[in-house]
Amino acid sequence: MRSIVFQSIFVLVMPININDIYDGDIKAVARAISVVENGGTGANELIEKIYPNTGNAHRIGITGPSGAGKSTLVDKLTHLYRKSGKMVGIVAIDPTSPFTGGALLGDRLRLQELSLNKEVFFRSMANRGSRGGISRKTGEVVDILDSSGKDVVMIETVGVGQSELDIAGAADTTIVVLVPESGDEIQVMKAGLMEIADIFVLNKSDREGADLMLAHLSESLKLRSDVNWLPKIVKTSAIRNEGIEELMEAIEEHSKWLSSEDKIGSKRNLRLINRVKEIIVEELNSEFWTDERMSLLENMISDNGNNLITPYKIVEDLKKV
Amino acid sequence: MRSIVFQSIFVLVMPININDIYDGDIKAVARAISVVENGGTGANELIEKIYPNTGNAHRIGITGPSGAGKSTLVDKLTHLYRKSGKMVGIVAIDPTSPFTGGALLGDRLRLQELSLNKEVFFRSMANRGSRGGISRKTGEVVDILDSSGKDVVMIETVGVGQSELDIAGAADTTIVVLVPESGDEIQVMKAGLMEIADIFVLNKSDREGADLMLAHLSESLKLRSDVNWLPKIVKTSAIRNEGIEELMEAIEEHSKWLSSEDKIGSKRNLRLINRVKEIIVEELNSEFWTDERMSLLENMISDNGNNLITPYKIVEDLKKV
Numbered sequence: 268m269r270s271i272v273f274q275s276i277f278v279l280v281m282p283i284n285i286n287d288i289y290d291g292d293i294k295a296v297a298r299a300i301s302v303v304e305n306g307g308t309g310a311n312e313l314i315e316k317i318y319p320n321t322g323n324a325h326r327i328g329i330t331g332p333s334g335a336g337k338s339t340l341v342d343k344l345t346h347l348y349r350k351s352g353k354m355v356g357i358v359a360i361d362p363t364s365p366f367t368g369g370a371l372l373g374d375r376l377r378l379q380e381l382s383l384n385k386e387v388f389f390r391s392m393a394n395r396g397s398r399g400g401i402s403r404k405t406g407e408v409v410d411i412l413d414s415s416g417k418d419v420v421m422i423e424t425v426g427v428g429q430s431e432l433d434i435a436g437a438a439d440t441t442i443v444v445l446v447p448e449s450g451d452e453i454q455v456m457k458a459g460l461m462e463i464a465d466i467f468v469l470n471k472s473d474r475e476g477a478d479l480m481l482a483h484l485s486e487s488l489k490l491r492s493d494v495n496w497l498p499k500i501v502k503t504s505a506i507r508n509e510g511i512e513e514l515m516e517a518i519e520e521h522s523k524w525l526s527s528e529d530k531i532g533s534k535r536n537l538r539l540i541n542r543v544k545e546i547i548v549e550e551l552n553s554e555f556w557t558d559e560r561m562s563l564l565e566n567m568i569s570d571n572g573n574n575l576i577t578p579y580k581i582v583e584d585l586k587k588v
Numbered sequence: 589m590r591s592i593v594f595q596s597i598f599v600l601v602m603p604i605n606i607n608d609i610y611d612g613d614i615k616a617v618a619r620a621i622s623v624v625e626n627g628g629t630g631a632n633e634l635i636e637k638i639y640p641n642t643g644n645a646h647r648i649g650i651t652g653p654s655g656a657g658k659s660t661l662v663d664k665l666t667h668l669y670r671k672s673g674k675m676v677g678i679v680a681i682d683p684t685s686p687f688t689g690g691a692l693l694g695d696r697l698r699l700q701e702l703s704l705n706k707e708v709f710f711r712s713m714a715n716r717g718s719r720g721g722i723s724r725k726t727g728e729v730v731d732i733l734d735s736s737g738k739d740v741v742m743i744e745t746v747g748v749g750q751s752e753l754d755i756a757g758a759a760d761t762t763i764v765v766l767v768p769e770s771g772d773e774i775q776v777m778k779a780g781l782m783e784i785a786d787i788f789v790l791n792k793s794d795r796e797g798a799d800l801m802l803a804h805l806s807e808s809l810k811l812r813s814d815v816n817w818l819p820k821i822v823k824t825s826a827i828r829n830e831g832i833e834e835l836m837e838a839i840e841e842h843s844k845w846l847s848s849e850d851k852i853g854s855k856r857n858l859r860l861i862n863r864v865k866e867i868i869v870e871e872l873n874s875e876f877w878t879d880e881r882m883s884l885l886e887n888m889i890s891d892n893g894n895n896l897i898t899p900y901k902i903v904e905d906l907k908k909v
Contacts, residue, residue, distance in 0.1 A: 311900055318898040536889045542899045543885065543906070550903070551872040564864065568857045577639040578863045579632055582871065585864070 285316050291354065291385050291416045300390055303407045314407050317414040322535065324356065324413040325522050328438030329423045330463075335444045336470045337423050339505040340514075345387055347511050348419050356412030357389045360405060360424035360434075388412060402433045403545045406538065409437060435463035436541060439534055440521045442514075444468045445484070447476035464498045466517050472502035472510070496524055560585050606637055612675065612706050612737045621711055624728045635728050638735040643856065645677065645734040646843050649759030650744045651784075656765045657791040658744050660826040661835075666708055668832050669740055677733030677741040678710045681726060681755075709733060723754045724866045727859065730758060756784035757862060760855055761842045763835075765789045766805070768797035785819045787838050793823040793831070817845055881906050 283302070287295035299317075303310045329337050341357060348355050390408060405422065412420045424434050435441045443464040448471075467484055469477060484500055499517040503510030525531040567581050604623070608616035620638075624631045650658050662678060669676050711729060726743065733741045745755050756762045764785040769792075788805055790798060805821055820838040824831030846852040888902050 315898045315900050319896055539889055539899060539902075540885065543902050546899055546903050547876060547906070548869060548873060550907075551876060552869060555868060555872060564861065568860055575640055577636045578860060578867055579636050581860075581864050582867050585868070586871075 283313070288317060288411065288415050289320060291388075293385060293388060296388055296411060296415045297390075299411045300408050303404060303411060304392070306404070310407065314410060317411060320414040321410045322413065324409075324417045324420045325518075326409060326413075326437065326439045327419060327421045327518060328434035328441040329421055329444060330425070330434050330441070331444035331468075332446075333425050335446045336505045337425075337444050340444060340468065340470060340503065340511075341421050341423050343505050343508055343511045344421065344515065347515055349386060353418040354385075354416055355387045356409070356415070356417035356420035357387070358405060358408050358412070358420065358422045359389070359391045360422065388415070388417065402436065403542060405433070406437050406542060436538065439525060439531060440465050440518055442466045442468055442518070444470050445480065446471045447474045447480045465496060465521050466514070467498055467500045468510075468514060469500065469502050470505055473504050473507070477502070495528070496521070557588075560588055563588060604634070609638060609732065609736050610641060612709075614706055614709060617709055617732060617736045618711075620732045621729050624725060624732060625713070627725070631728065635731060638732060641735040642731045643734065645730075645738045645741045646839075647730060647734075647758065647760045648740060648742045648839060649755035649762040650742055650765060651746070651755050651762070652765030652789075653767075654746050656767045657826045658746075658765050661765060661789065661791060661824065661832075662742050662744050664826050664829055664832045665742065665836065668836055670707060674739040675706075675737055676708045677730070677736070677738035678708070679726060679729050679733070679741065679743045680710070680712045681743065681745040709736070709738065723757070724863060726754070727758050727863060757859065760846060760852060761786045761839055763787045763789055763839070765791050766801065767792045768795045768801045786817060786842050787835070788819055788821045789831075789835060790821065790823050791826055794825050794828070798823070816849070817842065878909075881909055884909060 283295050283298050288299050299313060302313050329341060331337055338359070341359075345355050345357065390412075392405065392408065409420050409422060422434055422437055441463050443466070445467060447469070469481055469484070471477075472481075481500065481502070488498055488500075499520070501510055501514045501517050503514060505511070525534070563585060564581065567576055567584065570576070604616050604619050609620050620634060623634050650662060652658055659680070662680075666676050666678065711733075713726065713729065730741050730743060743755055743758055762784050764787070766788065768790070790802055790805070792798075793802075802821065802823070809819055809821075820841070822831055822835045822838050824835060826832070846855070884906060885902065888897055888905065891897070
């Protein structure tokens with residue numbers, strides 16, 4: 268699908284050669300990701316070009332409470348995938364800002380070292396700011412990694428509430444990582460987890476309470492209504508490198524199931540539909556919010572001392588413009 | 589502002605008398621909240637009617653990691669507010685589903701008992717499903733409680749990532765609840781917490797590590813750029829009913845600061861602007877997605893075996909219709 272014609276997107280003064288992205292050139296991929304993160308027309312053009320070259324990577328979402336050992340798990344999985352010759356992309360969605368520092372940043376730095384070759388590309392993205400935007404951008408970053416020849420792309424994020432659903436939407440296979448101690452959090456997350464997990468990992472499974480947790484988890488799975496795929500449970504100790512091969516096998520098994528049932532096609536179609544809907548919302552919004560309407564809104568709001576103008580009245584007036 | 593004219597909204601076959609809502613009649617309030625939760629035209633009409641009667645309640649957002657004791661804190665605060673004769677509304681945004689069960693539901697049931705009178709109204713809302721929708725609905729439920737004569741409305745939610753920002757947007761005063769053990773989570777949440785917290789509560793402050801956590805917290809506050817209001821730190825032990833009066837005083841102090849600086853007005857205007865924007869998005873979306881466009885999208889997607897149709901190409905074709 269590679270074009271022989273030289274295709275390039277001009278970003279500032281530096282053109283990105285599309286074929287360099289397809290070749291997995293780390294500088295080209297890094298720049299392409301920056302373009303997507305910055306958004307705007309450049310990002311759209313880039314995604315349009317690389318899109319036909321996507322669809323080859325298996326997308327693995329990894330979520331769970333903080334401290335469950337997701338980063339270490341991703342690290343060990345990466346090493347194992349490398350052993351079998353696979354190219355790996357990693358996107359870590361980070362609910363932190365640069366000044367957070369600490370253990371989390373330490374993990375990241377370890378992974379950044381991994382990223383300095385063509386076979387493993389690591390990128391961390393901040394999970395703050397515009398609602399919804401992150402989900403689409405994450406998808407586009409994964410598209411770039413996919414088009415760059417990666418066989419596996421892992422998307423890692425702390426999971427509570429919406430972020431779980433986001434990652435399940437972005438991934439072909441969703442892994443939920445738990446630890447024996449995370450009883451409280453499971454209580455809170457359980458409903459969501461049951462819906463999205465294709466594989467449960469019980470990490471730090473050498474710790475006290477692991478068997479009890481395992482029993483609870485197996486019991487809960489019986490509540491799951493979607494009986495086509497019964498989520499696997501894999502015990503690991505990522506830090507000791509135990510259970511990682513079993514996890515890789517479970518991923519492989521789920522991937523085969525997806526293909527055999529042609530679930531992978533409908534997952535991809537759903538992603539495409541969601542992306543189209545997000546683009547539509549953005550475009551409708553930017554068309555609607557002309558300068559005239561923005562200042563009309565400001566004027567109406569500043570006159571609104573006694574709550575006498577209601578939201579729908581304002582909407583009505585804005586639409587008359 | 590109460591109208592003598594009988595105003596009613598027909599919901600199914602049961603009309604809601606707007607004046608019953610203003611009087612704090614629990615059945616009318618509960619039904620009005622259900623109307624808002626169900627959405628649609630009925631919800632819009634209802635909000636239009638009650639909106640001019642809002643703006644009297646102080647809106648308190650309470651967030652923090654799961655297990656920090658938020659529910660107990662809300663419980664104790666409620667009792668204290670009742671002692672001083674204040675009417676209290678509580679909205680708990682629950683990242684759970686009915687079958688989750690366990691400790692959390694136990695807490696809720698305790699609070700539900702509280703809700704069986706006119707002075708304290710409790711409502712739990714599920715935090716799943718449509719992105720963004722929850723934030724607007726939460727705001728509308730709070731509006732109803734506000735219009736029903738509540739002096740204080742507390743909005744409680746587990747805070748990670750987006751939900752923190754949502755609660756800060758919905759509240760006049762935002763309280764972040766932490767416990768000595770929540771070091772890891774703070775690490776993750778810190779950047780966000782610094783932006784949104786008006787008051788930090790260190791709950792379970794009789795436990796080991798409380799002083800260290802307190803020192804860390806104070807140190808972090810120095811990084812905060814918004815120096816107009818330096819967030820208070822209050823030590824509590826909710827379960828022992830310790831520190832609750834100090835917390836109430838801190839809330840009072842923040843409330844006074846908001847009024848004196850006329851910050852309260854700009855907070856409310858921002859909420860109104862956000863609500864208008866959300867309504868606009870919903871209306872633009874529902875106008876755009878005609879049956880014709882929906883089936884065109886489906887056709888284009890089902891023909892898309894080899895990823896040859898890109899998202900923006902689809903958008904372009906949809907806009908031509």
